[in-house]
Amino acid sequence: MAxxxxxxxxxxKQQQQQRAKLSTQLVEQYVFQTRQDISKWRMxxxxxxxxxxxxxxxxxxxxxDVMNDTTVTSQIENRTLEAISANFNLRPKGGDIDxxxxxxxxxxxxxxxxxxxxxxxxFFGHSVIELDWDNTTGESLLKSTLIPRQNIIAKKxxxxxxxxxxxxxxxxxxxEYGTWILEFGKNDDLxxxxxxxxxxxxxxxxxxxxxxxxxxxGIPPRVMKTDTQDPQALARGKKMMQQMGAAAxxxxxxxxxxxxAQGVQTNGDVYNNLIRLCTNEISIALNGxxxxxxxxxxxxxxxxxxQDTLKKLVMADMAMVEMYMNTRVMPALAxxxxxxxxYIFQYEIAEDTEExxxxxxxxxxxxxxxxxxxxxxxGIKITGERESATPVQQEKLSADDGFFV
Numbered sequence: 261m262a263x264x265x266x267x268x269x270x271x272x273k274q275q276q277q278q279r280a281k282l283s284t285q286l287v288e289q290y291v292f293q294t295r296q297d298i299s300k301w302r303m304x305x306x307x308x309x310x311x312x313x314x315x316x317x318x319x320x321x322x323x324x325d326v327m328n329d330t331t332v333t334s335q336i337e338n339r340t341l342e343a344i345s346a347n348f349n350l351r352p353k354g355g356d357i358d359x360x361x362x363x364x365x366x367x368x369x370x371x372x373x374x375x376x377x378x379x380x381x382x383f384f385g386h387s388v389i390e391l392d393w394d395n396t397t398g399e400s401l402l403k404s405t406l407i408p409r410q411n412i413i414a415k416k417x418x419x420x421x422x423x424x425x426x427x428x429x430x431x432x433x434x435x436e437y438g439t440w441i442l443e444f445g446k447n448d449d450l451x452x453x454x455x456x457x458x459x460x461x462x463x464x465x466x467x468x469x470x471x472x473x474x475x476x477x478g479i480p481p482r483v484m485k486t487d488t489q490d491p492q493a494l495a496r497g498k499k500m501m502q503q504m505g506a507a508a509x510x511x512x513x514x515x516x517x518x519x520x521a522q523g524v525q526t527n528g529d530v531y532n533n534l535i536r537l538c539t540n541e542i543s544i545a546l547n548g549x550x551x552x553x554x555x556x557x558x559x560x561x562x563x564x565x566x567q568d569t570l571k572k573l574v575m576a577d578m579a580m581v582e583m584y585m586n587t588r589v590m591p592a593l594a595x596x597x598x599x600x601x602x603y604i605f606q607y608e609i610a611e612d613t614e615e616x617x618x619x620x621x622x623x624x625x626x627x628x629x630x631x632x633x634x635x636x637x638x639g640i641k642i643t644g645e646r647e648s649a650t651p652v653q654q655e656k657l658s659a660d661d662g663f664f665v
Contacts, residue, residue: 282390282407282419282431282441296325296464301457308415308450317410317423323384323453326460331539332453335546340379342574343581344372347608350599361599370404377406378444378584379577383546385451386414387444388431391596402598414447439592444584456545463538470531548573578607613638 304318326332349357350365365371370391377387386409394403411420418428431441445451486497543550549566585605594601617638623629631642 281392281436282388282429296322296461298458298461301461305450305454314413314415315423316413319450319454320384320409322457323409323451326453326457329460329463329542331463331542332456332460332546335543336383338547338551338570339382339574339577340376343379343577344375346578349606349608350603351606352600353602353604358603361603365599368402370402373404373406374442374585374589375581377404378581381445381449381451382577382580383451383453384409385445385449385454386412386447388412388414388419389442389444391440391442391592402596414443414445417447438588439595442588442592444588452545456542459538459541459545463535463542466531466534466538470528470535473528473531582607 300318301322304322307315308319327336348362348366350362351357374389377389381387388407388409390405390407392403392405393400395401407419410423412418412431413420413428416428417430417432419431420428431437432443434441437443484497484501486493488494540550547566548569551563551566551570582605590599590603590605593599594603620629620634620638634640634642
């Protein structure tokens with residue numbers, strides 16, 4: 261029972277002393293929602309790659325805007341949720357699985373948050389989290405807090421309280437680094453999001469232009485001719501146009517003439533094609549294939565191949581999670597006192613039950629299969645062997661048996 265309450269108990273006295281916390285030093289800043297374009301993306305790239313005084317907030321503010329795209333959100337969640345929802349086991353090196361501790365941490369919120377941020381390093385390039393005890397519920401629970409990437413300059417190992425603060429803290433030199441402050445990813449990695457930024461910007465541009473096209477051709481503007489030199493006629497015309505409909509309008513003099521410029525006749529296909537291209541490029545960058553989108557040219561074979569590609573990426577994500585959990589997270593949790601020393605984290609390997617069932621059926625023709633194993637694997641309860649129907653032997657007819665009279 262003591263083991264099951266390990267991450268809920270009151271922290272040891274040596275951990276109750278004042279520690280340097282990064283999350284409490286953050287200064288909340290308002291982020292202005294401005295229109296992003298390619299020039300601002302290039303400027304953000306140059307800022308984070310600067311040699312002497314790099315700045316990360318420009319690029320990561322742009323990443324936050326990119327994450328609002330529905331395609332980006334769905335594709336990233338497809339990969340992230342696979343790693344979070346997969347079952348894992350905790351056990352000592354060379355020992356058996358610790359069932360109680362595994363069940364406890366499998367449902368721990370801070371473990372799910374750590375796994376999420378580890379996977380997010382694929383997309384953002386870098387993550388720094390801080391562990392701390394949370395006493396808001398009346399009991400000590402361990403929590404994991406992401407330090408905003410805008411406040412971390414990984415290239416130099418600096419933490420800034422706000423974006424333009426000249427005072428910088430070397431967080432890697434703090435005593436808490438490696439135990440309470442954990443870092444994942446590479447210092448110079450900008451993540452997969454940096455590769456899809458232009459596609460998201462072009463997609464938003466195309467959607468905006470298509471919306472404007474719908475406004476112009478869906479509700480055509482209205483034109484009124486009147487004597488613009490007559491104030492009463494002009495005022496009467498303005499009032500009339502304002503009260504009639506919601507489309508754009510303008511008034512010209514009766515002696516003036518207005519004509520629409522002849523442009524390319526289109527119903528929006530040019531924008532639709534650009535949006536489709538950007539969406540496909542986003543999917544390929546994040547999942548390695550276009551999944552579940554192209555219903556016109558799609559096929560079962562293409563979808564299956566895409567799912568196999570996604571599965572390989574998910575397996576790579578889970579391997580990265582295991583690596584960081586065993587090299588950084590588990591040793592840190594052992595020093596805090598949440599898990600015993602020399603414990604390792606390992607995902608359960610998912611079996612292909614469909615293929616396994618085919619192999620089992622084939623083996624039944626030559627070997628005896630354990631019914632208990634079949635019940636555990638496939639949920640089929642076997643009550644016994646089926647009686648084989650013995651064919652009735654036909655009686656041999658002969659003249660000796662009195663067949664002929």
